[in-house]
Amino acid sequence: MKSIxxxxxxxxxxTPDMVIHNGTTQxxxxxVNPESEYLxxxxxxxxxxxxxxxxxxNQVYIGNVTPDALAAVPQPWHDKKCPETSxxxxxxxxxxxxxFLLLMQACDVFDLVKLDAAFVAAHKAALAxxxxxxxxxxxRIGEGIEAAEVARLVAQxxxxxxxxxxxxxGCVNRAHDIDVNLSAHVMHxxxxxxxxxxxxxxxxxxNAGIEKDAVExxxxxxxxxxxxxxxxxxxxxxxxxxxxxxxxxxxGSDTRGFCAGPAHAMxxxxxxxxxxxxxxxxxxxxxxTAKLGMNGKDHVKKGLPILEDMLGGFAVVVSEDDGVNxxxxxxxxxxxxxxTGSAPQAVIGSLVTDPLARAGLKVTDVDKFSPEMQNPxxxxxxxxxxxxxxxxxxxxxxxxxxxxxxxxxxxxxxxxHGLTGWAPTQGHIPSGVPYxxxxxxxxxxxxxxxVMIIGKGSLFLGRMTNLFDGVSxxxxxxxxxxxxxAGVSEEEVKKLIAKxxxxxxxxxxxxxx
Amino acid sequence: xxxxxxxxxxxxxxxxxxxxxxxxxxxxxxxxxxVFSSTECFV
Numbered sequence: 001m002k003s004i005x006x007x008x009x010x011x012x013x014x015t016p017d018m019v020i021h022n023g024t025t026q027x028x029x030x031x032v033n034p035e036s037e038y039l040x041x042x043x044x045x046x047x048x049x050x051x052x053x054x055x056x057x058n059q060v061y062i063g064n065v066t067p068d069a070l071a072a073v074p075q076p077w078h079d080k081k082c083p084e085t086s087x088x089x090x091x092x093x094x095x096x097x098x099x100f101l102l103l104m105q106a107c108d109v110f111d112l113v114k115l116d117a118a119f120v121a122a123h124k125a126a127l128a129x130x131x132x133x134x135x136x137x138x139x140r141i142g143e144g145i146e147a148a149e150v151a152r153l154v155a156q157x158x159x160x161x162x163x164x165x166x167x168x169x170g171c172v173n174r175a176h177d178i179d180v181n182l183s184a185h186v187m188h189x190x191x192x193x194x195x196x197x198x199x200x201x202x203x204x205x206x207n208a209g210i211e212k213d214a215v216e217x218x219x220x221x222x223x224x225x226x227x228x229x230x231x232x233x234x235x236x237x238x239x240x241x242x243x244x245x246x247x248x249x250x251x252g253s254d255t256r257g258f259c260a261g262p263a264h265a266m267x268x269x270x271x272x273x274x275x276x277x278x279x280x281x282x283x284x285x286x287x288x289t290a291k292l293g294m295n296g297k298d299h300v301k302k303g304l305p306i307l308e309d310m311l312g313g314f315a316v317v318v319s320e321d322d323g324v325n326x327x328x329x330x331x332x333x334x335x336x337x338x339x340t341g342s343a344p345q346a347v348i349g350s351l352v353t354d355p356l357a358r359a360g361l362k363v364t365d366v367d368k369f370s371p372e373m374q375n376p377x378x379x380x381x382x383x384x385x386x387x388x389x390x391x392x393x394x395x396x397x398x399x400x401x402x403x404x405x406x407x408x409x410x411x412x413x414x415x416x417h418g419l420t421g422w423a424p425t426q427g428h429i430p431s432g433v434p435y436x437x438x439x440x441x442x443x444x445x446x447x448x449x450x451v452m453i454i455g456k457g458s459l460f461l462g463r464m465t466n467l468f469d470g471v472s473x474x475x476x477x478x479x480x481x482x483x484x485x486a487g488v489s490e491e492e493v494k495k496l497i498a499k500x501x502x503x504x505x506x507x508x509x510x511x512x513x
Numbered sequence: 514x515x516x517x518x519x520x521x522x523x524x525x526x527x528x529x530x531x532x533x534x535x536x537x538x539x540x541x542x543x544x545x546x547x548v549f550s551s552t553e554c555f556v
Contacts, residue, residue, distance in 0.1 A: 379556060382555065387529050458554040
């Protein structure tokens with residue numbers, strides 16, 4: 001059995017107040033340099049929701065603008081207005097902060113999120129009007145509490161404040177008095193991840209056109225950890241998000257691998273379906289508060305808006321072969337092994353050229369490569385360069401070395417086989433997977449046949465190993481030879497008809513005699 | 514031996530550029546003493 005990409009969901013959440021209160025660049029600065037110019041200037045650089053809607057990369061992320069169209073827009077993009085400004089796109093939506101805070105409360109099953117009653121009353125109708133929300137989720141939203149009580153919880157009970165337009169409108173309570181794993185800070189981070197994952201799950205299931213009950217397994221591949229002092233990373237984000245999303249027929253588990261997590265999870269999902277263990281598996285991830293405003297100091301220094309003000313989320317539905325949707329080819333897997341080494345050439349070799357060589361393919365047999373799709377508008381001003389472009393240069397260099405392309409075609413390779421990054425710098429979110437939605441569209445349309453998704457992860461950040469990590473997989477056009485529903489192939493049908501004809505002829509001959 | 518021979522070296526690699534370990538090996542092969550080496554992630 002092959003596994004196919006049935007659909008994908010991509011969502012963004014505009015969280016300007018979380019940039020200020022929860023991004024680690026800002027929280028660290030408040031500890032080490034509370035009177036800094038950066039903290040004073042920061043609020044002036046926060047974008048409005050309308051600004052984020054007219055930001056080109058955001059419109060690409062939710063599917064309203066294609067990667068090709070984005071590539072044709074000269075950089076930088078932060079000073080340009082995208083003519084498409086809808087908050088809804090073919091893949092998902094851009095949710096404003098006020099709706100998201102209500103969604104967070106709906107996703108909390110331990111009565112930890114407390115919202116100001118006036119805030120709930122003011123914004124509940126907006127969330128109810130969101131077409132992706134259903135009655136079950138809306139019914140989970142409470143009336144809220146007095147504003148004074150919210151203020152008391154934050155001042156006296158170590159609760160993490162929830163802010164909107166600079167005002168305290170709620171809080172997340174700690175889930176334990178002394179366990180740091182259940183502190184208000186950690187619960188806030190995890191509930192944000194869960195709520196944005198729920199939004200991505202709902203979008204993906206809707207886009208795939210399947211019933212919620214058809215989902216049998218969910219894999220969460222974010223970079224957060226939930227657990228308590230006895231099992232710090234016990235999990236399970238996947239099942240907790242599936243519960244709120246109403247995926248009642250699903251179980252699930254979490255897969256981690258820093259930014260390489262989504263690519264690992266996709267391979268696992270494809271293998272689970274291909275093995276017959278589960279018919280439909282959804283890979284999902286919510287966003288990360290810690291990375292909000294990560295490169296904010298450089299952006300503010302250069303007079304730019306804070307561009308890292310969006311939480312990202314994605315979900316991909318992987319299902320049994322239907323003879324139509326693009327296939328994940330498990331015979332072409334790239335893997336960075338323990339012994340691969342960390343030199344860029346070794347990394348790209350293990351992830352790109354080695355698996356293609358094993359499959360007898362040239363680099364140019366892959367129409368598009370999707371390595372880390374970080375938005376260069378964010379990374380270039382911060383001195384981190386154009387990450388996708390750096391990956392393409394290395395892939396092209398190895399392609400020259402293998403004789404797949406001429407040296408003079410290096411620049412053309414990036415143009416023809418590359419993409420311009422559009423994903424927010426949310427760690428795991430940009431890592432290869434933002435392209436799956438567009439890849440599915442383009443493969444179904446017949447404009448391309450094969451793409452490679454590449455995920456890379458900085459394992460050394462966990463201080464358990466100095467190793468780097470990476471995994472890649474190939475998605476290609478479906479040959480259309482899926483087994484028929486009843487389990488009878490075209491060949492078998494022909495044999496059955498031939499047998500019936502022979503028997504009929506024999507009967508006629510018998511009658512004639 | 515090059516300009517790094519006998520020098521103490523601090524290495525900060527970039528996960529999307531040249532990782533610390535690779536720079537470390539180069540520096541050592543050029544005769545340097547690597548006193549600190551790390552790879553950082555900026556994305």
